[in-house]
Amino acid sequence: MKSFFILSIIALVGTCASPKYTAKIQNLKDSIKIADSSNIMTYANTITARELSILLFQFASKEFEGRKAGEAGEKKAAQFIKAYYQKEGIPSPFGTSNYSQQVPAEFLSKNYSTSENLLAFIEGSTNPEEIVIISAHMDHLGISNNGAIYYGADDDGSGTVALMEMAQAFNQAKKDGHGPKRSIVFLHFTAEEIGKRGSEYYASHPVFPLKNTLVDLNIDMIGRVDNLHKNNDNYIYLIGSDKLSKELHFISEKINNSFFKIDLDYRYNTEQEKNRYYTRSDHYNFASKDIPVIFYFNGEHEDYHQPTDTPDKINYNLLEKRTKLIFATAWQIANQEHRLEIDKKNDILN
Numbered sequence: 001m002k003s004f005f006i007l008s009i010i011a012l013v014g015t016c017a018s019p020k021y022t023a024k025i026q027n028l029k030d031s032i033k034i035a036d037s038s039n040i041m042t043y044a045n046t047i048t049a050r051e052l053s054i055l056l057f058q059f060a061s062k063e064f065e066g067r068k069a070g071e072a073g074e075k076k077a078a079q080f081i082k083a084y085y086q087k088e089g090i091p092s093p094f095g096t097s098n099y100s101q102q103v104p105a106e107f108l109s110k111n112y113s114t115s116e117n118l119l120a121f122i123e124g125s126t127n128p129e130e131i132v133i134i135s136a137h138m139d140h141l142g143i144s145n146n147g148a149i150y151y152g153a154d155d156d157g158s159g160t161v162a163l164m165e166m167a168q169a170f171n172q173a174k175k176d177g178h179g180p181k182r183s184i185v186f187l188h189f190t191a192e193e194i195g196k197r198g199s200e201y202y203a204s205h206p207v208f209p210l211k212n213t214l215v216d217l218n219i220d221m222i223g224r225v226d227n228l229h230k231n232n233d234n235y236i237y238l239i240g241s242d243k244l245s246k247e248l249h250f251i252s253e254k255i256n257n258s259f260f261k262i263d264l265d266y267r268y269n270t271e272q273e274k275n276r277y278y279t280r281s282d283h284y285n286f287a288s289k290d291i292p293v294i295f296y297f298n299g300e301h302e303d304y305h306q307p308t309d310t311p312d313k314i315n316y317n318l319l320e321k322r323t324k325l326i327f328a329t330a331w332q333i334a335n336q337e338h339r340l341e342i343d344k345k346n347d348i349l350n
């Protein structure tokens with residue numbers, strides 16, 4: 001975290017060479033006031049390792065056959081998610097019992113069947129037209145040629161159940177009279193594994209206008225620890241947070257410093273990075289349309305894209321803590337006084 005911060009100051013001074021600009025950045029940081037701080041942790045604390053684990057052992061089970069896009073297993077997994085939202089009383093954005101956006105077969109790769117993105121919705125109380133998206137992909141790799149199931153517990157069962165728990169937390173807040181000011185969409189994408197097709201379809205056929213879509217907080221693998229962090233698992237990689245909206249970056253940092261103190265690792269957040277993670281998961285289909293994103297990611301591990309990515313290997317306490325961080329970041333964006341702005345439109349910076 002620190003090394004990135006120093007680098008970014010050098011970069012800012014280097015490119016702008018203006019003390020005025022540094023002052024503007026300070027003003028931007030100072031402008032961030034935590035919204036409704038007495039409630040933020042009350043509802044974050046409804047997200048528990050136990051509930052995440054109950055959901056994930058079901059979602060990454062044999063029954064869903066590796067959730068290959070458009071196949072029966074993925075449809076059963078989508079049904080499982082939908083049944084959860086219905087049981088919790090969390091509505092669809094369509095106001096009906098349909099939670100799906102169909103993604104036609106022609107839009108997917110050759111030999112794939114029509115699939116669907118799944119959406120749940122918590123309507124904002126005062127600025128319902130402004131949308132905060134929290135996303136994760138529900139599809140995975142299916143079954144191998146020799147019959148092994150790709151369970152995808154981390155990829156991206158961890159993100160999927162994180163969304164379900166966050167939706168429950170926001171819904172509880174709403175029931176108690178503390179619902180978010182802006183609307184939140186929980187967006188489960190299909191077909192990430194075959195080239196981010198579900199999110200590409202959404203971004204070209206948005207259910208809510210993109211001009212009022214403030215952010216995409218995208219989760220793809222947050223339940224494990226990679227080899228670089230074997231001795232300190234209190235970390236998560238953040239990618240993209242400062243690219244379009246420095247305000248988003250500072251919100252994310254302030255929420256983390258105030259409540260969680262997770263080591264936010266930015267090593268993959270550089271243009272030159274050879275893995276190019278910024279372009280590799282669903283958030284990129286929003287970033288490429290000028291919508292700020294944060295990509296939350298634990299890094300690759302020995303079970304990445306293997307049949308051995310199973311739910312017993314997830315660190316549930318860590319998954320809980322990371323999910324709470326994302327929840328609280330979304331809470332801030334949904335509840336703060338002013339609308340999150342991209343740098344180009346931010347009066348403080350211009």
Ligand SMILES: [Zn+2]
Pocket residue numbers: 137155156192220221
């Ligand atoms: Zn993934």
